[in-house]
Amino acid sequence: MFETLTDRFTKLQRRLLGYGRLSEKEISDAMRELRVVLLEADVHYKVVGHFIRSVNARLKEKDITKALKPGELINYTLFQELTSLLGGRTRKLDLSASPAVISLVGLQGTGKTTFAGKLAHRFQNRRPLLVACDPKRPAASEQLKLVAQQARADFLPAAKDVVGNCLESLRRADRDGNGMVVFDTAGRLHVDDELMSELEAIQDQAKPGATLLVLDGMVGQDAVNQASVFSQRLKLSGCCMTKLDGDARGGAVVSVRQATGLPIQFIGTGEKLTDLEEFHPDRIASRILGLGDMKSLAEKVRSATRPEDQKEMAEKFIKGKFDLEDFLAQLRSIRKMGSVSKLLAMVPGAGKLDVDEEELVKVEAMIQSMTPLERHDPDVIDGSRRRRIAEGSGTTVTDVNRLLKEFGQARVLAKQLSGRGQLKPGRVPRLRRR
Ligand SMILES: Nc1nc2c(ncn2[C@@H]2O[C@H](COP(=O)(O)OP(=O)(O)OP(=O)(O)O)[C@@H](O)[C@H]2O)c(=O)[nH]1
Ligand SMILES: [Mg+2]
Numbered sequence: 416m417f418e419t420l421t422d423r424f425t426k427l428q429r430r431l432l433g434y435g436r437l438s439e440k441e442i443s444d445a446m447r448e449l450r451v452v453l454l455e456a457d458v459h460y461k462v463v464g465h466f467i468r469s470v471n472a473r474l475k476e477k478d479i480t481k482a483l484k485p486g487e488l489i490n491y492t493l494f495q496e497l498t499s500l501l502g503g504r505t506r507k508l509d510l511s512a513s514p515a516v517i518s519l520v521g522l523q524g525t526g527k528t529t530f531a532g533k534l535a536h537r538f539q540n541r542r543p544l545l546v547a548c549d550p551k552r553p554a555a556s557e558q559l560k561l562v563a564q565q566a567r568a569d570f571l572p573a574a575k576d577v578v579g580n581c582l583e584s585l586r587r588a589d590r591d592g593n594g595m596v597v598f599d600t601a602g603r604l605h606v607d608d609e610l611m612s613e614l615e616a617i618q619d620q621a622k623p624g625a626t627l628l629v630l631d632g633m634v635g636q637d638a639v640n641q642a643s644v645f646s647q648r649l650k651l652s653g654c655c656m657t658k659l660d661g662d663a664r665g666g667a668v669v670s671v672r673q674a675t676g677l678p679i680q681f682i683g684t685g686e687k688l689t690d691l692e693e694f695h696p697d698r699i700a701s702r703i704l705g706l707g708d709m710k711s712l713a714e715k716v717r718s719a720t721r722p723e724d725q726k727e728m729a730e731k732f733i734k735g736k737f738d739l740e741d742f743l744a745q746l747r748s749i750r751k752m753g754s755v756s757k758l759l760a761m762v763p764g765a766g767k768l769d770v771d772e773e774e775l776v777k778v779e780a781m782i783q784s785m786t787p788l789e790r791h792d793p794d795v796i797d798g799s800r801r802r803r804i805a806e807g808s809g810t811t812v813t814d815v816n817r818l819l820k821e822f823g824q825a826r827v828l829a830k831q832l833s834g835r836g837q838l839k840p841g842r843v844p845r846l847r848r849r
Contacts, residue, residue, distance in 0.1 A: 416659050416660060416665075416684060416702070417659075417665040417668075417702060417703050419455075419456060419665070420452070420456045420665040420669075420703055421702070421703055421704070421705040422705075423452040423455070423456070424452060424493075424703065424704050424705055425704075425705040427445070427448050427449065427452060428486065428489075428490055428704070428705070430486075431445055431485070431486035431489050431490065432484060432486030432487065432490075433486065434484070434485040434486050434489075436485060437474070437485035437488065437489075441485065442471065442474055442475070445489060446467050446470070446471055449466075449467060449470070449493075450463055450467055453466065453666075453669070456665050456666045456669065457635035457636055457665075457666030457667070458636075458665075458666040458669045458670050459636050459639050459666070459670035459673075459674050461673075461674060462500070462669065462670045462673045462674050465500075465673055466496060466497075466500055466673075469496050469499075470492055470493060470496045472787045473492050473495070473496060473787075474488070474489065474492055490704070493704060494697075494700055494701060494704055497669075497700035497703065497704065498696045498697045498700040499696075499783045499784075500669065500672065500673050500700075501668070501669070501672055501679070501694075501696035501699055501700055502672045502678045502679060502694075502696045502809075503696055503779070503780045503783050503784075503808065504696065504776055504779070504780055504809075505693065505694065505695045505696065506653055506678040506679075506680050506694075506809060507680075507693070508625060508653075508680055508681075509624055509625055509652070510538070510541070510595070511624075512624045513594050514541075514544070514585070514588045514589075514593050514594050514595055514596045515541070515594065515595045515596070515624055515625070516585065516595075516596045516598070516621065516622070516623040516624050516625075517534065517595070517596070517597050517598070517623055517624065517625045517626075517627060518597075518598040518600060518614075518617055518618065518621070518623035518625070518626045518627070519531055519597060519598060519599055519600060519627055519629055519655075520600050520614050520626060520627070520628055520629070520645060520649065520651075521602060521628055521629035521630060521631075521641070521645075522602050522603060522604070522605075522606070522631075522641060523602030523603055523604050524602060524631070525602065525629045525630055525631040525657060526629050526631060526655075526657035526658060526683055527599055527600065527602060527629045528555065528558050528559050528562055528599050529562070529657070529683065529686065530627075530629050530655050530657065530681070530683060530691075531545050531559065531562060531597045531599045532545075532559075532562035532563070532565060532566045532568075532688050533566075533681075533683065533688055533689075533690065533691040534595075534597055534691075535562075535563065535566035535567075535568035535595075535597065536565075536566040536568075536688040536689065536691075537691060538594075538595050539566070539567065539568075540594075541593070541594030541595040542568075542569065542591075542592060542593045542594055542595070543566070543568040543569065543593060543594075543595040543596070543597060544568065544569040544570070544571060544584060544587065544588050544591070544593040544595070544596045544597070545559055545562065545563045545566075545568050545569070545570050545571070545597050545599060546570075546571045546580065546581060546584040546596060546597065546598050546599065547559045547560070547570075547571065547572050547573035547599055548573060548577050548580065548581065548598050548599055548600045548601060548617070549573055549599070549600065549601035549602075550573040550574060550575050550577060551601065552601070553573075555573070555599075555601065556572050556573040559599050560572065562688075565688060566688055569587075569591065569593055571583070571584045571587065577601075577613055577616075577617065578613075578616045578617055578620050578621065581598055581617055581620070581621040582620065582621055584596055584598075584621075585621065598617060598621070598623065600613075600614060600617065601613070606641070606644045606645070611648045611649075614648070614649055615648060615649065618649055618650065624652075625652040625653070626649055626650060626651050626652055627651070627652065627653055627654060627655055627680065627681075628641070628642060628645050628646075628651050628653075628654040628655070628677065629654070629655050629657060630642065630654050630655070630656050630657065630667065630671070631656075631657055631658055632656045632657055632658050632659045632661075632667050632668060632682070632683075633658050633661055634667065635666045635667055636666055636667065636670060637667075638656070638667035638670070638671055639667070639670050639671055639674045639675060642654065642671055642674075642675040642677050643674075643675055646675060646676075646677060651677055653677060653678045653679065653680040654671065654677050654678070654679055654680065655679070655680060655681040655682070655683060656668055656671070656679055656681075656682050656683070656694075657682070657683035658683060659682050659683065659684050660683075660684040660685045660690065665703065668682070668699070669703070676806045676807065678694075678809060679694045680693070680694055681693060681694055682694055682699075737825075737826060738790055738791045738792070738793070739782050739785060739789070739790040739791070739793055739822065740782075740787070740790040740791060742782065742822065743779060743782040743783070743790070777808070777810050777814060778818055780808035780809060780810065781804055781805075781808045781810055781814065781815055781818055782818075783808065784803070784804045784807030784808040785804055789804075793819055793822060793823070796815075796819060801815045801816065801819075
C-alpha cells in the first residue's frame with residue numbers, strides 16, 4: 416500500500432536529513448520536490464497547493480531548530496500537516512442507534528458488496544442484516560447472498576420496489592433483533608439522474624444513520640470528482656476507499672478529504688472479508704511518509720519546546736497575547752500526557768472535575784482547520800470562515816462559535832486578572848461543555 420509514495424518520500428527525507436541548516440533556499444528546494452512527489456502520486460493539484468502552503472507556513476513560523484536537525488523538523492512538520500490533511504482525527508462509524516442503518520453508495524464495481532460483507536464480518540456481534548437493493552441485476556443479489564453466508568449475516572434479497580424493500584428490512588430487523596442493517600445499493604457506470612433519485616428516496620424514507628460512499632482507490636483523482644457529484648445530491652457521512660492493496664498511487668486517499676470535506680472511515684486492502692482497516696489519519700500519514708519512529712521524534716520535539724516555551728506561553732497568556740496556535744500547543748501537550756481525567760483523578764480533590772476528552776479532541780480538530788492567520792487573529796474569523804472550519808473539522812458552526820467565544824472570554828479575563836496581579840504564569844483556561 417502506498418509503496419510508490421512512501422518510496423519517494425523516503426528518498427526526499429534522506430536528503431533533507433542531511434541539511435545542516437534550514438534557509439529559505441533549502442525550504443523552497445524541499446517544497447519544490449515535495450510538489451513533484453505529490454503530483455506524481457496523482458494527488459489533486461489544489462490539494463497539493465494547499466499542503467505545500469501549510470507546510471511552508473509552519474516551517475517558517477517555528478524556530479525550534481536548536482534541538483532538532485532541520486531535516487527532522489521538516490519530517491515532523493510533514494507528518495503533522497499530512498495527518499491534518501487526512502482528516503486529523505479518526506472518525507468512527509456511528510453505531511449508537513439500534514439498529515444502526517448504513518447505506519452504501521458508489522459507482523459500479525467500486526466494492527460496495529464486498530465492503531458490505533466486510534462490515535458484517537467486523538460487526539458480527541450486532542447480527543447484521545444485509546439488504547440487496549439492485550433488482551435490475553439478479554446476479555448482484557446473488558453475490559450479496561453469498562457474501563452474507565460467508566460473513567454469517569442475515570440477508571434480504573432485492574425486490575422491485577427498492578425503497579419498500581429497505582423499509583421492509585427495518586421491520587425485519589426489529590422483529591429478528593438485527594443490530595445493524597446494511598443497504599447494498601445499485602452501482603452505475605456513470606452517475607445518472609435515475610440512480611441519484613433512487614438513492615435520495617432511500618435516504619429520505621429509510622433514513623439511514625450513515626451513508627457511506629465507496630470509492631475505488633485505484634481511480635486516483637477521479638475519486639474526488641465522484642465524491643463531489645455524490646455529495647451534491649446526498650448527505651454523505653464518510654467514505655470507504657477500496658483496493659488500496661493494488662498499485663494505487665495513493666493520490667485519492669490524500670486528496671479526498673481536503674478536496675471534498677468527506678472523511679475517510681475505512682480502507683479496503685483486499686478481497687477477503689478480513690481485509691478491512693479503520694482509517695486512522697496519523698497512522699496512515701506515518702505509513703505514507705515511511706516514518707517508523709514518529710513517537711520518539713514527537714518526544715524530542717516536545718522536550719525541545721518545553722521549558723522556555725512554556726514560560727513564554729504563560730507570559731503571553733497573561734499579557735492577553737495568547738493566540739489559538741499557543742492554545743493548540745497547550746492542548747496537545749495536555750493530551751499527550753494521557754487521559755486527562757485519569758491524570759486529574761490523581762490530584763486530591765480534583766477527581767470530580769469534568770474534563771470532556773471528546774471536547775478536547777474537537778477543539779484540536781477545529782484549530783487545526785484554521786489558517787495561520789485565523790489562529791493568530793481569531794477576530795478575522797467571520798461567518799463563512801466559521802462554516803469552513805466546521806466543515807473541515809467535522810464539527811458544527813455552533814461548536815466553532817463556542818470555542819471562539821470561550822477563547823475570547825479567557826483572553827479578556829486574563830487581561831483583567833493580570834491587571835490586578837492575580838494571575839500567576841502557568842494557568843490556562845479550561846474548556847467546559849455547555
Ligand atoms: N484487491 C481488492 N479487490 C477488491 C476490494 N474490494 C473489492 N474488490 C474487488 O472488486 C470487484 C468489485 O467488487 P464489488 O464488491 O462486487 O463491487 P460493487 O460496488 O458491489 O459492484 P456493483 O454492485 O456492480 O456496483 C470484486 O472483484 C471484488 O473482489 C479491495 O479492497 N481490494
Ligand atoms: Mg455490488
